[in-house]
Amino acid sequence: MLDQNSFNSLLLTYKQRVDLALEQWLPPETLNPVKLHQAMRYSVLGSGKRVRPVLVYATAHTLNIPLDKVDGIAAAIEIIHAYSLIHDDLPSMDDDDLRRGRPTCHRQFDEATAILAGDALQALAFYILAHDPQMTVDASKRLSMIEKLALFSGSRGMAGGQALDLDSVGKKINIAQLETMHIHKTGALIRTCIQMAALSSDSTTDIQFEALDRYAKKIGLSFQVQDDILDVISDTHTLGKPQGSDAELDKPTFPSIIGLQAARDKAQELHRQAQASLDCFGAEADILRTISHWFVERSH
Amino acid sequence: MLDQNSFNSLLLTYKQRVDLALEQWLPPETLNPVKLHQAMRYSVLGSGKRVRPVLVYATAHTLNIPLDKVDGIAAAIEIIHAYSLIHDDLPSMDDDDLRRGRPTCHRQFDEATAILAGDALQALAFYILAHDPQMTVDASKRLSMIEKLALFSGSRGMAGGQALDLDSVGKKINIAQLETMHIHKTGALIRTCIQMAALSSDSTTDIQFEALDRYAKKIGLSFQVQDDILDVISDTHTLGKPQGSDAELDKPTFPSIIGLQAARDKAQELHRQAQASLDCFGAEADILRTISHWFVERSH
Numbered sequence: 001m002l003d004q005n006s007f008n009s010l011l012l013t014y015k016q017r018v019d020l021a022l023e024q025w026l027p028p029e030t031l032n033p034v035k036l037h038q039a040m041r042y043s044v045l046g047s048g049k050r051v052r053p054v055l056v057y058a059t060a061h062t063l064n065i066p067l068d069k070v071d072g073i074a075a076a077i078e079i080i081h082a083y084s085l086i087h088d089d090l091p092s093m094d095d096d097d098l099r100r101g102r103p104t105c106h107r108q109f110d111e112a113t114a115i116l117a118g119d120a121l122q123a124l125a126f127y128i129l130a131h132d133p134q135m136t137v138d139a140s141k142r143l144s145m146i147e148k149l150a151l152f153s154g155s156r157g158m159a160g161g162q163a164l165d166l167d168s169v170g171k172k173i174n175i176a177q178l179e180t181m182h183i184h185k186t187g188a189l190i191r192t193c194i195q196m197a198a199l200s201s202d203s204t205t206d207i208q209f210e211a212l213d214r215y216a217k218k219i220g221l222s223f224q225v226q227d228d229i230l231d232v233i234s235d236t237h238t239l240g241k242p243q244g245s246d247a248e249l250d251k252p253t254f255p256s257i258i259g260l261q262a263a264r265d266k267a268q269e270l271h272r273q274a275q276a277s278l279d280c281f282g283a284e285a286d287i288l289r290t291i292s293h294w295f296v297e298r299s300h
Numbered sequence: 301m302l303d304q305n306s307f308n309s310l311l312l313t314y315k316q317r318v319d320l321a322l323e324q325w326l327p328p329e330t331l332n333p334v335k336l337h338q339a340m341r342y343s344v345l346g347s348g349k350r351v352r353p354v355l356v357y358a359t360a361h362t363l364n365i366p367l368d369k370v371d372g373i374a375a376a377i378e379i380i381h382a383y384s385l386i387h388d389d390l391p392s393m394d395d396d397d398l399r400r401g402r403p404t405c406h407r408q409f410d411e412a413t414a415i416l417a418g419d420a421l422q423a424l425a426f427y428i429l430a431h432d433p434q435m436t437v438d439a440s441k442r443l444s445m446i447e448k449l450a451l452f453s454g455s456r457g458m459a460g461g462q463a464l465d466l467d468s469v470g471k472k473i474n475i476a477q478l479e480t481m482h483i484h485k486t487g488a489l490i491r492t493c494i495q496m497a498a499l500s501s502d503s504t505t506d507i508q509f510e511a512l513d514r515y516a517k518k519i520g521l522s523f524q525v526q527d528d529i530l531d532v533i534s535d536t537h538t539l540g541k542p543q544g545s546d547a548e549l550d551k552p553t554f555p556s557i558i559g560l561q562a563a564r565d566k567a568q569e570l571h572r573q574a575q576a577s578l579d580c581f582g583a584e585a586d587i588l589r590t591i592s593h594w595f596v597e598r599s600h
Contacts, residue, residue, distance in 0.1 A: 027455055033463035036455050087419060092411035111392035112466050115415065116459050119387060122419065123454030126426045130447035139439035146446060147430035154423030155327055155336050159416050163333035166412050 002290045010287060011054060014074075017067065018053035019045065021075040025128055039109045039117035040124075044082040047100050051223070052077045052193045058287040059197035059212060063204055072132030073145065073196045076125040080153050081189060083121035086114050088162060125149065137200050145196045152188035161185025170250045175257050179221065186227075187220030207280060214277035215288060222270035223295045228253035229263050234299060267296040302590045310587060311354060314374075317367065318353035319345065321375040325428055339409045339417035340424075344382040347400050351523070352377045352493045358587040359497035359512060363504055372432030373445065373496045376425040380453050381489060383421035386414050388462060425449065429496075437500050445496045452488040461485025470550045475557050479521065486527075487520030507580060514577035515588060522570035523595045528553035529563050534599060567596040 002010070022044055027037045053074035060070045089096040089104040090111065097107050106114035129135075129146050151157060161184025168181060194216040198204045231246045232255050246253050254263040274292040278285045302310070322344055327337045353374035360370045389396040389404040390411065397407050406414035429435075429446050451457060461484025468481060494516040498504045531546045532555050546553050554563035574592040578585045 031456075033455070033460050033467060035467070036460060036463040040455060083419075087415055090412075090415065092415065112390075113463065115387055115390065115392065116455075116463050119383075119418070119422065120455035120459040122422050123450045123459065126446060127450035127454065130443045130450060139443050143430045143439050143442055146426060150423045150427035150430060154427065155333070155340060155416075155420035156331075159420040159423065160333050160336060163336040163413065163416050167333065167335070 001293060002286055007287075007290045007294070014054045014057045015050045017057065017071065018050050018074045018078060021071040022078060025072075025075050025079070025124065035109060035113055036116055036120065039105055039113045040121055042108060043086050043105045043117060044079060044121065046102070048078070048082070050078060052081055052189065054291065055190065055193040055216075055288075056197045058291055059194045060200070061287055062212070062281060062285045063198060063201055063208065064284065065197070065201045068134050069136060069200050070197050072128045072135050073193075073200060076128040076149065077189065077193050077196065079121050079125040079128070080149065080158075083118040083125075084153075084158055084162070084189075086118040086121070090114060093162070093166060122153075135200065137202060141199050141202070145199050148192050148195050148199075152192040157184055157188035157192075158186075161188065165251070168252050171252070173252050173257075175254075178252055178254065178257055182221060182224040183217075186224045187217065190220035190223065191216040211277055211280050212288075215274050215292070218270045218274035218277060219292050219295050222267050222274065222292065225254045225263055225267040225270065226296050226298060228255055229260065229267065230298075230300065232260060271296045301593060302586055307587075307590050307594070314354045314357045315350045317357065317371065318350050318374045318378060321371040322378060325372075325375050325379075325424065335409060335413055336416055336420065339405055339413045340421055342408060343386050343405045343417060344379060344421065346402070348378070348382070350378060352381055352489065354591065355490065355493040355516075355588075356497045358591055359494045360500070361587055362512070362581060362585045363498060363501055363508065364584065365497070365501045368434050369436060369500050370497050372428045372435050373493075373500060376428040376449065377489065377493050377496065379421050379425040379428070380449065380458075383418040383425075384453075384458055384462070384489075386418040386421070390414060393462070393466065422453075435500065437502060441499050441502070445499050448492050448495050448499075452492040457484055457488035457492075458486075461488065465551070468552050471552070473552050473557075475554075478552055478554065478557055482521060482524040483517075486524045487517060490520035490523065491516040511577055511580050512588075515574050515592070518570045518574035518577060519592050519595050522567050522574065522592065525554045525563055525567040525570065526596050526598060528555055529560065529567065530598075530600065532560060571596045 026041050026044060029038050029041055031037050056070050056074040056077060057067055060067055085099060086105045088094050089099055090106055096104050098104065102108070105117060109117075126146060126149070129142060129149065135142065153159065155163075161181055164181040165185055168177070191213060194212050195209070198209050198212055228246065231253065246256075254266060258266070271292050275289055278288060326341050326344060329338050329341055331337050356370050356374040356377060357367055360367055385399060386405045388394050389399055390406055396404050398404065402408070405417060409417075426446060426449070429442060429449065435442065453459065455463075461481055464481040465485055468477070491513060494512050495509070498509050498512055528546065531553065546556075554566060558566070571592050575589055578588060
């Protein structure tokens with residue numbers, strides 16, 4: 001594992017890297033329709049944790065892939081994440097006013113613009129994967145990336161997870177159903193980051209691919225368990241969104257179903273499994289190891 | 301041009317062909333999340349005119365491309381169209397209750413499900429283009445198709461056109477601004493149909509590609525001019541949506557800006573230009589010629 005300072009410095013480097021790529025891929029605010037492009041930039045640029053791009057770069061590092069080969073992948077996945085947040089925040093969905101400490105897209109602009117900004121961002125993500133001239137891997141590998149992103153962000157992945165999430169509000173669900181929801185809603189896209197990064201080299205072996213995918217499944221779930229825990233124990237200022245909003249919305253969470261201590265134990269167990277899945281790698285996977293630790297120790 | 305009977309029979313063949321493809325690509329209703337998959341199928345299957353798939357098949361016929369090579373393209377483009385209709389109909393957008401003679405998706409289900417169904421359909425369209433095993437053209441051509449669909453359905457195409465449309469309500473705009481809006485909102489996707497079909501063969505020449513793209517631009521606009529005319533002169537039953545809804549919403553249209561007769565003249569002029577753009581083809585383009593005629597003569 002990396003020490004805290006080295007890891008923080010690396011996170012900053014990755015964040016700056018993807019922010020630059022995002023800045024370049026997003027249409028300028030001066031381009032018509034101006035409000036739509038403003039809304040797209042407002043929702044993507046700014047203060048996100050950039051968790052998914054960090055995973056893309058860390059996977060590239062582990063596989064010795066030059067980072068400029070995955071800038072497009074990092075941007076595309078963050079754009080898909082941003083579109084999903086815009087739509088999830090809408091009045092008919094989670095009805096959130098605050099996101100990353102700022103008004104949500106439909107509060108800053110309007111609902112129609114927020115819907116269209118999300119739609120256009122989804123299209124932009126696929127455009128980047130199809131077009132990015134920095135990516136030099138062969139066309140069939142690129143098609144595989146697009147296929148995975150489309151599958152894991154659609155009704156069998158992220159969008160399906162959000163539907164299950166909305167359907168679960170106010171209902172008694174069991175731990176297996178909660179996991180299924182999160183495996184779709186958050187886990188699918190986290191797996192996609194890592195799979196796409198692994199696909200961006202022609203020399204990734206099947207063993208490496210499978211090991212990374214096992215790791216991705218574990219941290220995808222531990223990330224969500226910790227999110228649920230933070231909604232109980234943290235405060236609004238640290239979270240950048242209202243604390244206790246899950247409970248207020250009567251959303252089932254890991255702490256509400258199995259209790260706070262069992263949720264913490266579960267996060268730690270998933271972290272241990274994630275570490276174990278990286279045993280076939282040496283020090284080159286230390287960033288991924290540290291990310292897993294970060295996921296379960298983070299305070300926001 | 302084809303006679304009416306042959307043309308109608310061909311339209312039916314194409315419609316049945318794409319309906320079969322759509323049926324196969326859409327996830328089954330029994331798959332979780334059930335309501336989401338029901339909403340996706342409800343919005344795509346049924347009584348659409350299938351204008352865009354018809355254009356895909358007619359282009360394939362013109363270029364002597366076997367129709368099974370473009371089934372995926374026809375399904376993908378219709379799915380993108382269906383997602384855009386679902387979102388356009390939402391309360392914060394056009395707030396429509398009726399579509400193709402049936403309740404709109406958010407009226408039949410709910411708003412959140414309608415937003416997610418649109419999102420998941422967009423992802424499905426890209427999945428089909430990346431995955432379709434019937435498509436045998438090389439991977440780089442497939443990437444070009446995905447690139448075009450992403451570009452023309454995003455903020456620089458269809459989604460941008462819808463933003464311009466919403467922004468135009470209640471405003472005085474001129475004919476050039478109205479054309480710009482429609483070139484984005486409807487025209488971009490119609491060009492994409494034809495470009496993707498043309499890309500599905502390795503033997504399409506640049507001259508053929510350019511001629512077909514010129515044709516696509518003309519019919520993309522004539523289709524919209526006729527839509528605006530029908531909103532004035534037709535009745536709700538024939539249209540399958542409320543007649544006079546443009547005027548009621550104070551939307552600028554071709555008849556409202558240049559008058560009904562000038563709008564009719566414009567449609568005919570665009571039809572003539574579309575025919576002229578096909579001069580480099582022989583009888584193999586007769587279906588496309590007849591489609592242009594259909595676009596400006598149709599009553600719904």
